[in-house]
Amino acid sequence: MPEKKKELNPQRTHRRLNKAAQSAKAAFTPAAKQGSKKPAAAKKAAPAAPAKADAPRRRAQRAQQAAAAAQRRETAAALQKKPLSVPDPEKPRLRVIPLGGLNEIGKNMTVLEYGRDIIVIDAGMTFPDEDLLGVDMVIPDITYLQKHRDMVRGIFLTHAHEDHIGALPYVLRELNVPVYCTALTAGLVRLKLSEHRDLKKPKIHIRKDGDKVKAGCFEVEFIHVNHSVADACAFAVKTPVGVVVATGDFKIDTTPIDGKMIDLPRLGELGKKGVLLLMMDSTNAERPGMAMSERKVGDSLDREFKGCDGRIIVASFASNVHRVQQIFDVAAKYGRKVAVSGRSMENILKVGVELGYLKLPHDTYIDLNDIRKYPKNKLTVITTGSQGEPMSALYRMAFSGHRQVDVGPGDKILISATPIPGNEKPVYTMINELFHKGADVVYERLADMHVSGHACQEELKMMLSLLRPKYFMPMHGEYRHLMVNASLGRACGVKPENIFISDIGKVLEINESGAGFNGSVPSGRVLVDGYGVGDIGSAVLRERKSLSESGIITVAVGVDMRSRAIVSGPEILSRGFIFVREAEELMSELRTLARETLENALERGTTSRSAIKETVNRRVADYLYKKTKREPLVVTVLLEM
Numbered sequence: 001m002p003e004k005k006k007e008l009n010p011q012r013t014h015r016r017l018n019k020a021a022q023s024a025k026a027a028f029t030p031a032a033k034q035g036s037k038k039p040a041a042a043k044k045a046a047p048a049a050p051a052k053a054d055a056p057r058r059r060a061q062r063a064q065q066a067a068a069a070a071q072r073r074e075t076a077a078a079l080q081k082k083p084l085s086v087p088d089p090e091k092p093r094l095r096v097i098p099l100g101g102l103n104e105i106g107k108n109m110t111v112l113e114y115g116r117d118i119i120v121i122d123a124g125m126t127f128p129d130e131d132l133l134g135v136d137m138v139i140p141d142i143t144y145l146q147k148h149r150d151m152v153r154g155i156f157l158t159h160a161h162e163d164h165i166g167a168l169p170y171v172l173r174e175l176n177v178p179v180y181c182t183a184l185t186a187g188l189v190r191l192k193l194s195e196h197r198d199l200k201k202p203k204i205h206i207r208k209d210g211d212k213v214k215a216g217c218f219e220v221e222f223i224h225v226n227h228s229v230a231d232a233c234a235f236a237v238k239t240p241v242g243v244v245v246a247t248g249d250f251k252i253d254t255t256p257i258d259g260k261m262i263d264l265p266r267l268g269e270l271g272k273k274g275v276l277l278l279m280m281d282s283t284n285a286e287r288p289g290m291a292m293s294e295r296k297v298g299d300s301l302d303r304e305f306k307g308c309d310g311r312i313i314v315a316s317f318a319s320n321v322h323r324v325q326q327i328f329d330v331a332a333k334y335g336r337k338v339a340v341s342g343r344s345m346e347n348i349l350k351v352g353v354e355l356g357y358l359k360l361p362h363d364t365y366i367d368l369n370d371i372r373k374y375p376k377n378k379l380t381v382i383t384t385g386s387q388g389e390p391m392s393a394l395y396r397m398a399f400s401g402h403r404q405v406d407v408g409p410g411d412k413i414l415i416s417a418t419p420i421p422g423n424e425k426p427v428y429t430m431i432n433e434l435f436h437k438g439a440d441v442v443y444e445r446l447a448d449m450h451v452s453g454h455a456c457q458e459e460l461k462m463m464l465s466l467l468r469p470k471y472f473m474p475m476h477g478e479y480r481h482l483m484v485n486a487s488l489g490r491a492c493g494v495k496p497e498n499i500f501i502s503d504i505g506k507v508l509e510i511n512e513s514g515a516g517f518n519g520s521v522p523s524g525r526v527l528v529d530g531y532g533v534g535d536i537g538s539a540v541l542r543e544r545k546s547l548s549e550s551g552i553i554t555v556a557v558g559v560d561m562r563s564r565a566i567v568s569g570p571e572i573l574s575r576g577f578i579f580v581r582e583a584e585e586l587m588s589e590l591r592t593l594a595r596e597t598l599e600n601a602l603e604r605g606t607t608s609r610s611a612i613k614e615t616v617n618r619r620v621a622d623y624l625y626k627k628t629k630r631e632p633l634v635v636t637v638l639l640e641m
């Protein structure tokens with residue numbers, strides 16, 4: 001049957017093509033820059049823009065573009081998949097393989113391998129982009145580790161942030177290997193693992209800064225660093241070819257809350273003896289100067305508490321123990337009691353106090369259920385929700401869904417965090433609502449309510465000049481962060497040819513005679529949705545996208561395949577597509593169209609049920625597009641009677 005040519009919605013087409021072109025660019029620029037492989041798939045990802053196209057082509061194109069956008073990471077990894085890189089025990093070399101955290105934010109994980117030994121640094125998660133509908137979290141693809149599970153000697157955790165420990169329950173399910181970390185990290189990891197009952201008893205070993213751990217041919221030294229969570233560390237890994245330093249997330253705080261500055265003397269010592277490779281945090285590489293000291297926030301808090309005669313509610317990241325400590329201290333100074341709200345805040349209080357990282361001022365902490373016993377000007381509530389998460393305590397307070405705290409005039413809300421990129425909208429929605437309620441809201445645009453936990457340019461340069469590494473690999477960041485960090489490396493004397501901008505899955509090999517990339521290993525993202533790990537693929541995501549944008553139309557029909565006749569229906573059901581009562585005409589047209597299409601197919605002698613369904617789906621979808629310019633998911637159900 002000849003299809004009539006149809007106009008595409010020009011705006012929509014333009015938007016899609018733009019998106020495809022952008023993602024193609026994002027995926028291929030690194031490879032092209034390094035002059036390695038030709039971006040053969042670029043053509044596929046960014047098709048030419050036809051002014052007119054028939055329906056099947058439109059659909060095919062759409063599928064292709066959606067796939068390109070949703071899977072740009074995978075595509076980039078696929079480009080590097082050849083040749084597949086495998087360990088070679090005959091010719092041992094140090095192999096450095098990031099499995100997450102490069103050209104993306106979060107899910108940090110790096111593999112160090114030599115001969116028959118592997119150690120893993122961090123096992124982080126990341127939150128899904130908006131195109132990953134319904135996905136709870138994203139974790140690294142650990143196929144490579146599963147394939148070489150007998151070589152994995154341990155997982156070393158730099159600190160307790162989710163982008164460094166979030167994937168641990170899923171990784172340990174596959175690889176029951178020892179985990180090494182500092183006490184606070186261990187406390188928070190244990191809490192997290194206790195939510196996964198199916199895990200075999202995990203082997204968590206607590207180490208403190210200065211400790212060294214033998215793991216196969218490696219020896220891993222814990223070095224104290226400053227960061228926005230306490231007890232963070234960098235690792236100096238002694239390998240058969242030299243020392244590798246992985247900074248993890250760090251900053252240089254000269255006035256730290258716990259009095260423990262980053263161990264610069266030790267780093268300097270390592271530098272003097274010779275560092276082979278430095279892997280360094282790139283998060284703030286674009287920012288000049290130094291990150292401000294955590295103490296600065298204490299001063300701002302003090303200013304806000306001073307003379308305030310209402311209740312004060314402070315929202316912060318729970319894991320920032322030092323911040324929580326400062327809030328307690330300033331509250332105590334002004335004679336206020338402190339209650340906490342939100343599960344992660346309760347957790348950190350428990351673990352932090354138990355392990356001695358939090359010292360609650362005498363007679364300050366009270367139970368949240370008791371806040372009514374105190375006058376409002378004697379109260380402080382520390383809460384989660386600084387990112388506007390819909391289920392969080394502050395969000396519920398804003399939208400009157402909180403059991404103990406009802407925000408109103410006289411309340412002062414301090415948001416002691418900046419919105420993580422992508423969270424701006426929910427955060428500001430929440431702030432608007434808090435203002436509506438009559439509260440006074442102070443957030444980062446108005447005062448220094450937050451300082452970053454990541455090193456800025458001067459700190460990064462200091463690290464480079466202390467360690468004086470032979471090779472340098474910027475870590476943790478999008479491509480631009482990595483590139484800017486690389487330029488700092490050059491400025492600090494690392495030879496340009498010794499700086500390696502890597503990617504997830506890419507293998508950097510180092511031996512006595514030199515260093516260079518050599519192939520890749522499987523890498524990418526694994527999607528976690530509820531109990532399902534890795535069972536959501538691009539086909540499911542495409543369907544979810546279609547459903548979320550235009551709903552679903554179901555064509556249900558009873559047929560007798562032997563007499564080749566329609567016995568009942570077709571019945572048209574719609575969800576999320578159109579309000580049926582106002583579209584009676586369209587519905588009856590659809591019924592007629594479906595009936596005719598079916599009768600045609602049956603008369604022609606088509607026996608394949610899937611071919612019949614496919615024909616009906618296509619005709620109905622095309623008709624709906626012509627009539628409404630919408631593209632719902634169409635599902636035909638054939639009931640044999």
Ligand SMILES: [Zn+2]
Pocket residue numbers: 159161227249453
């Ligand atoms: Zn961190």
Ligand SMILES: [Zn+2]
Pocket residue numbers: 108161163164249476
């Ligand atoms: Zn991080």
